[in-house]
Amino acid sequence: MSDSYALEMRQITKRFPGTLANDRVDFTAREGEIHALLGENGAGKSTLMNVLTGLYHPDEGEIYINGRRFRFNSPGDAIAAGVGMVHQHFMLVPNQTVAENVILGLRDVPFRLNGRRIEENVQAISEQYGLPIDPRAKIWQLSVGEQQRVEIIKVLYRGAQILILDEPTAVLTPQETQGFFATLDEMRRQGKTIIFISHKLDEVLSIADRITVLRHGANVATVDAAGMTKPELASLMVGRPVLFHIDKPECKPGEPRLLLDGISALDNKGLTALNRLSLTVRSGEIVGVAGVAGNGQRELAEVICGLRATTGGVIDIGQNNVADAPPIVVINAGVAYVPEDRGAVGTAPNLSVAENMALKAYRKPPIGSGLFMDRRLMREQAAELIKRFDISTPGPLTPVRKLSGGNLQKVILAREISSNPRVIIAAYPTRGLDIGATENVRNILVDERSNGTAILLISEDLDEIFALSDRIAVLYEGEVAGVVPGEQADRDAVGLMMAGETPEAETAPAVTTPHTEAAPS
Amino acid sequence: MTAQSRPRTSRIRFERVQEQPRWLMFVSPIILIGAALLVGALLLSLTGANPWFVYQRMAQAAFGDRYGWSDTTIKATPLILAGLGVSIAFRMRLWNIGAEGQLYIGAFCATGVALHLFSPETPAWLMLTAMAIAGFLGGAFWGFIPGVLKAKLNVNEIITTLMLNYVAIFWNNYFIYGPWSERGFGLTPQFPRNAWLPRFTDFGAAVPSFRGLTMHAGIFLALIVALILWVVWRRTKWGFEVSIIGDNPQAARYAGVNLARKIMIVMALSGGLAGLAGMAEVSGVVHRLQERFSPGYGFTAIIVAWLAKLNPLALIVVAYLFAGLLVGGDVIQPAGIAQLLQGVILFVVVGGEMMLRYRIRIERS
Numbered sequence: 001m002s003d004s005y006a007l008e009m010r011q012i013t014k015r016f017p018g019t020l021a022n023d024r025v026d027f028t029a030r031e032g033e034i035h036a037l038l039g040e041n042g043a044g045k046s047t048l049m050n051v052l053t054g055l056y057h058p059d060e061g062e063i064y065i066n067g068r069r070f071r072f073n074s075p076g077d078a079i080a081a082g083v084g085m086v087h088q089h090f091m092l093v094p095n096q097t098v099a100e101n102v103i104l105g106l107r108d109v110p111f112r113l114n115g116r117r118i119e120e121n122v123q124a125i126s127e128q129y130g131l132p133i134d135p136r137a138k139i140w141q142l143s144v145g146e147q148q149r150v151e152i153i154k155v156l157y158r159g160a161q162i163l164i165l166d167e168p169t170a171v172l173t174p175q176e177t178q179g180f181f182a183t184l185d186e187m188r189r190q191g192k193t194i195i196f197i198s199h200k201l202d203e204v205l206s207i208a209d210r211i212t213v214l215r216h217g218a219n220v221a222t223v224d225a226a227g228m229t230k231p232e233l234a235s236l237m238v239g240r241p242v243l244f245h246i247d248k249p250e251c252k253p254g255e256p257r258l259l260l261d262g263i264s265a266l267d268n269k270g271l272t273a274l275n276r277l278s279l280t281v282r283s284g285e286i287v288g289v290a291g292v293a294g295n296g297q298r299e300l301a302e303v304i305c306g307l308r309a310t311t312g313g314v315i316d317i318g319q320n321n322v323a324d325a326p327p328i329v330v331i332n333a334g335v336a337y338v339p340e341d342r343g344a345v346g347t348a349p350n351l352s353v354a355e356n357m358a359l360k361a362y363r364k365p366p367i368g369s370g371l372f373m374d375r376r377l378m379r380e381q382a383a384e385l386i387k388r389f390d391i392s393t394p395g396p397l398t399p400v401r402k403l404s405g406g407n408l409q410k411v412i413l414a415r416e417i418s419s420n421p422r423v424i425i426a427a428y429p430t431r432g433l434d435i436g437a438t439e440n441v442r443n444i445l446v447d448e449r450s451n452g453t454a455i456l457l458i459s460e461d462l463d464e465i466f467a468l469s470d471r472i473a474v475l476y477e478g479e480v481a482g483v484v485p486g487e488q489a490d491r492d493a494v495g496l497m498m499a500g501e502t503p504e505a506e507t508a509p510a511v512t513t514p515h516t517e518a519a520p521s
Numbered sequence: 522m523t524a525q526s527r528p529r530t531s532r533i534r535f536e537r538v539q540e541q542p543r544w545l546m547f548v549s550p551i552i553l554i555g556a557a558l559l560v561g562a563l564l565l566s567l568t569g570a571n572p573w574f575v576y577q578r579m580a581q582a583a584f585g586d587r588y589g590w591s592d593t594t595i596k597a598t599p600l601i602l603a604g605l606g607v608s609i610a611f612r613m614r615l616w617n618i619g620a621e622g623q624l625y626i627g628a629f630c631a632t633g634v635a636l637h638l639f640s641p642e643t644p645a646w647l648m649l650t651a652m653a654i655a656g657f658l659g660g661a662f663w664g665f666i667p668g669v670l671k672a673k674l675n676v677n678e679i680i681t682t683l684m685l686n687y688v689a690i691f692w693n694n695y696f697i698y699g700p701w702s703e704r705g706f707g708l709t710p711q712f713p714r715n716a717w718l719p720r721f722t723d724f725g726a727a728v729p730s731f732r733g734l735t736m737h738a739g740i741f742l743a744l745i746v747a748l749i750l751w752v753v754w755r756r757t758k759w760g761f762e763v764s765i766i767g768d769n770p771q772a773a774r775y776a777g778v779n780l781a782r783k784i785m786i787v788m789a790l791s792g793g794l795a796g797l798a799g800m801a802e803v804s805g806v807v808h809r810l811q812e813r814f815s816p817g818y819g820f821t822a823i824i825v826a827w828l829a830k831l832n833p834l835a836l837i838v839v840a841y842l843f844a845g846l847l848v849g850g851d852v853i854q855p856a857g858i859a860q861l862l863q864g865v866i867l868f869v870v871v872g873g874e875m876m877l878r879y880r881i882r883i884e885r886s
Contacts, residue, residue, distance in 0.1 A: 307775065328777035337775070345775050348768035355761070359776040362761055373758050
């Protein structure tokens, strides 16, 4: 056992019924190091980190921190040993202040809270690591990026020396990401050990010192980041060479198929989410919607699909105004929707793959006829779709909750695309998918575009937006801040618009007003 | 904490069993009822009785001869109908626990038709059809009220259905002690003969072995409804929509199902079948409306539906088991023991269900 490692995990093995989630994994991290953990979904990253944070008990293997052997029986033990994790989904109480959230769950808090002392401590940490935050602000007042700072401060307040960050940049704008990386740098300089989980290879290469790649539960490589390239990393993760280039035939836009004119809507809290938004999507083109999460993306998709009431405006999908029409009208008009939340909205978890694939098709022939539906045909069609979309499932009768995220997404795509839609609304179609599945989903979308479908692509992944979109609409506070042609799009300009700043190029021809070609009645 | 500094501890964990084999689904109710009877036997022996003798007598009374089967069928009929009713709502995760009230209102409406709306000379087929329709509609209305409240205002249906039970029972009491009362007793006059559902014994002249069998035609109605529902769940679009909503209402909405309408229809159908149970009970068994004519069929129906895992055909079997327990319970003294047994069975079955779904692990560190 070497003393130079802040963390040493040796020969960690964790089995679940039917799977070997971690197979004799060695993982080490030094003091003052940013160590990236890469791997496809199901490669065992989460399991390894859950072992490290005391959520799981490894079947075999040992954990050493600063050379001392630890056995964690609960997350509390891991925290006491200086291991802290910032989860992808924040666990904050919206109505409480930053300081209150920071001390929430601490064991040794006195019965009578000394508010000012806590606030001072929070302030001190925030200054020490460059995490500007007002300790008295309520969580709901904060942006996503600020909330993330609170999560990090929470972990630091508990004295963490080893920080695990699970896909921390997924929720940030490019500019916020830069600021976040500066914070990571500062923490590294002050001797913290940072384990950085990410899917974004560019980021990993730019910030990490070393990189460990897991595949099928095993550590396939631990390498120095310097000198590695993106394709090398990707092929380590996937186990085969990966093409980053998407073959996209030339865009031949046809007639407008989706027209939004002056659409306004409220979010779940009753605040304005969409503010007189106008947008057009034509046949055979992909319009990407870029924006920081929470700027109206969810509401935009829901409004189009009839799942959210509008407070004004017109939606035209080749018929009359369908704003506020029930979802069935929009479905029958040929709008397919790949929803943001696959499990909670897109599928019925305990129903079978076949039933989920027929979630909309059961109404019409050939599956539906009169009052009845033909379940045998439903299964046969599902079997075909499973083959065509290369979905790995034991069979069409397996409940979809047993499928991995990527396969679940393919079930949704198979269902939506097999309906031969005129318009596809795809919200975060590759979120959380691994490289292989992502490649697959993107190719499916491009194929659909070639078939003349109009596609509205909502994504937080700028790479994806840039790779797929023929035009890019930037959403900021419920308005289209600008529409940029895909090929000429400038990342920095888009990034600035995402942050609500007007780029100087606004008058330049590259940026058109959102509504040039839309001319609804 | 390091292992060295920590005392050895063990802890008990409940882990959800990932894969539940299919056969277990069918076998588990049998195992569980068997286990329940064992626990019941233990309690019976504590009271000083010989449990095997008690069980034997109960089984004899309920299933021993054709008279036993007839009595059991009489009690199974409302359990099946009301059980099917609640199972419709349960499939959609609507917790209709108001079957008892819906049953009372169904009986009330059928009684209104038999005694006040139609003349006693009405032909039996017309009278009975009208009573069945009235019973169904009455129960449906009683289910529809919480349905509307749920669909339009998102009012918790558990509370409303439960409370409407009391309203229904007191509504009935008002009529049987007041306007419809026979001399101020808690009952109405007897129905005219053509408002009685045909009983087996009515055909005793033609089929001698039917003599003395008081079971009535309601059981055929119950079996037909069960069969229809079986087809609905397996073959129809409507049944598929209910299963989507039951599993994930959000996905159903996303898929274009009109949730609000479905909730109202399902609650009305659910109540309607319970109402039909009430009609069958007054028309086939008591032949009048009277106080407490139902010994809680609407509540037992919930248990029956649940144990049958909402499967309409399994529900028939379970309803017969519970009906047998009711009939068998009549022969043991004191009567409380029979109810105690019912309670034990429910407790063991529901608790055991959880044990089968979870694995207990003791971890030592």
